[in-house]
Amino acid sequence: MSATEPRTELDVAVEVNGEPRRARVEARRSLAELLRDDLELTGTHLGCEHGVCGSCTVLLDGVPVRSCLMLAVQAEGRSVVTVEGLADGDRLHPVQQGCLERHSFQCGFCTPGILLTAAALLDAQPEPDEAAVREAISGNICRCTGYESIVDGILRAAEIAREAADGHAGEGA
Amino acid sequence: MKPAPFAYVAPDSVEGVVGALVEAGDDAKVLAGGQSLLPLMALRLGRPSVLVDVGRVDGLDRVEVVGDDLVVGATVTHARLGRDPEVARVAPLLAEVAPFVAHAAVRNRGTLGGSLAHNDPAAEWPAVALLLDVVVTVQGPTGAREIAAADLFESYLTTTIEPDEVLTAVRVPGLGPRGGAAFDEVSRRAGDFALVGAGARVTLDDDGAVASAAVSFLGVGSTAVLDATVGADLAGRPPDEAAIDEVARAAAARLDPHDDLHATAAYRRRLAATLARRTLTTAVARASAEVAS
Known part of the structure; x- marks a missing residue:
C-alpha cells in the first residue's frame, strides 16, 4: 500500500471482527465485495450498490459506513465489524436479542445493516428515545416491516443492554 | 464490481497527490470520502482511469481556528463538523448544516472539501460556502x-x-460582531437530497438596522446561487417581518428553477421564498442576540 504508482490490483490488510485479514483485490473492488467474495462473510448484504439502501452498512473503526461506497483498499489498516462479529459466541448482541424478541424482521435482507446501525447508536447513546432510533435508521430501507417492529426491537435492545450493564455492576459490587 | 476498471494510488503527501494527478493527466479524479464519486462510478456516469486517494495524506484531517476563521482540512467529514466543539463555536452554521447532509453512515465518510469540489447543485455545502464567503486552498x-x-x-x-x-x-x-446565520431545507424524507434549501446571513449595525445580508439557495439550478441583492434591499432598514417577507419573495422571484420529476419550478420558487423568509428571520434573531449580549 506504500506504492507510489497507481495500480489496478493491490494487497489489502484489514482487521475484520477482530481478526487480521489479507487479500489481493482489484482497485475497483468495494469493501462489501471484499467482505462477501474474498473473505466469505456473506452476512453483509448488497442491495442498491450506490449508497441508497443501507443494507451493506458495516462498522468502520466503530462507526457505521456504507461498505458499497468504500473501496476495499481504502479500508487498509482499519478495523471493520460485520454482522458476523456482533454476537459473543452463542450470546447474541443486545440488538440481535432485542430484534429477535420483537420480531423486527421479515425477509431479513436489510437486517445486517440495521443491526450494525443500531449497535453503533446504542454505543453512542445508550438510552435513545424513539425519535433518536428513527433518525438513526433513517438511512436503512426496509420493504417488509413498516419499521414499527424494528424501532420496538432497538428500544428493547437498549433495555437489554442496560439490564446487562446493571447485572455486571451488581456482580462487581 | 460495478465501476469500470481504474488504477488507485494513495500518496502520503499533498505533493505526492499532485504528482500523481499530473502523471495521470485529465482522466484522474481525486478520491476523498467517495460518497458522491463512487456512486457515479458504480452507475458508470464517471469512468476515471486513475483515482488518487487523499485519505492517507497527513494533516488533512485537521480543524483549526486561525484568528476569527475556521480552517477545515480536506478530509474532515460532515460527521466531525456536526460534533466538533470548535466548529460549533467558530462556525456554528457548519455544525447546524452537517445533519442535513445525507444519512449518518454517509456523513461518517463524506467530506466538506469533497462536496465543494464535486459541486452537486442539490448539495448543502456549495450554498453555504457562497453564503459565508468561504475560501478554498488548492x-x-x-x-x-x-x-x-x-x-x-x-x-x-x-x-x-x-x-x-x-x-x-x-x-x-x-461572522463578525452582530452577525447571525441560519440554514434550512425541504426534502421529501429525512436524508434525501433537498428539493430546495436556503441559507441566510445578516449583520446588524449598532441601532439594530441591517448592515449587510445575503441569501443563498440550493436545488434551484445547475449550481448553488448567491443572492446579494437581498443585502442591498435590506441595508439600513430595520429587519422586521414585512421587510424580510418582501426581500425573500423578491429573491425567490429572481431564481430560475427547473421542473423535474420531484417538483415543479413554481413549487421550487415557493419553497425558496418560504425558506429565505425563515432563514432570514432566524439569522436576524441570532444577530440581535449578539447585539443584546
Whole structure:
C-alpha cells in the first residue's frame, strides 16, 4: 500500500471482527465485495450498490459506513465489524436479542445493516428515545416491516443492554 | 464490481497527490470520502482511469481556528463538523448544516472539501460556502492558490479547480460582531437530497438596522446561487417581518428553477421564498442576540 504508482490490483490488510485479514483485490473492488467474495462473510448484504439502501452498512473503526461506497483498499489498516462479529459466541448482541424478541424482521435482507446501525447508536447513546432510533435508521430501507417492529426491537435492545450493564455492576459490587 | 476498471494510488503527501494527478493527466479524479464519486462510478456516469486517494495524506484531517476563521482540512467529514466543539463555536452554521447532509453512515465518510469540489447543485455545502464567503486552498504543480467561493462553482458538477489541482483546505470566515446565520431545507424524507434549501446571513449595525445580508439557495439550478441583492434591499432598514417577507419573495422571484420529476419550478420558487423568509428571520434573531449580549 506504500506504492507510489497507481495500480489496478493491490494487497489489502484489514482487521475484520477482530481478526487480521489479507487479500489481493482489484482497485475497483468495494469493501462489501471484499467482505462477501474474498473473505466469505456473506452476512453483509448488497442491495442498491450506490449508497441508497443501507443494507451493506458495516462498522468502520466503530462507526457505521456504507461498505458499497468504500473501496476495499481504502479500508487498509482499519478495523471493520460485520454482522458476523456482533454476537459473543452463542450470546447474541443486545440488538440481535432485542430484534429477535420483537420480531423486527421479515425477509431479513436489510437486517445486517440495521443491526450494525443500531449497535453503533446504542454505543453512542445508550438510552435513545424513539425519535433518536428513527433518525438513526433513517438511512436503512426496509420493504417488509413498516419499521414499527424494528424501532420496538432497538428500544428493547437498549433495555437489554442496560439490564446487562446493571447485572455486571451488581456482580462487581 | 460495478465501476469500470481504474488504477488507485494513495500518496502520503499533498505533493505526492499532485504528482500523481499530473502523471495521470485529465482522466484522474481525486478520491476523498467517495460518497458522491463512487456512486457515479458504480452507475458508470464517471469512468476515471486513475483515482488518487487523499485519505492517507497527513494533516488533512485537521480543524483549526486561525484568528476569527475556521480552517477545515480536506478530509474532515460532515460527521466531525456536526460534533466538533470548535466548529460549533467558530462556525456554528457548519455544525447546524452537517445533519442535513445525507444519512449518518454517509456523513461518517463524506467530506466538506469533497462536496465543494464535486459541486452537486442539490448539495448543502456549495450554498453555504457562497453564503459565508468561504475560501478554498488548492495545490497544483506550480504551487498553492486560493479560490473564493464566488469564483469556485462553475456549473453542474464543475468547478474552477484544474484537473491537476487538489483542494487541501477550506477557510470559513467568522461572522463578525452582530452577525447571525441560519440554514434550512425541504426534502421529501429525512436524508434525501433537498428539493430546495436556503441559507441566510445578516449583520446588524449598532441601532439594530441591517448592515449587510445575503441569501443563498440550493436545488434551484445547475449550481448553488448567491443572492446579494437581498443585502442591498435590506441595508439600513430595520429587519422586521414585512421587510424580510418582501426581500425573500423578491429573491425567490429572481431564481430560475427547473421542473423535474420531484417538483415543479413554481413549487421550487415557493419553497425558496418560504425558506429565505425563515432563514432570514432566524439569522436576524441570532444577530440581535449578539447585539443584546
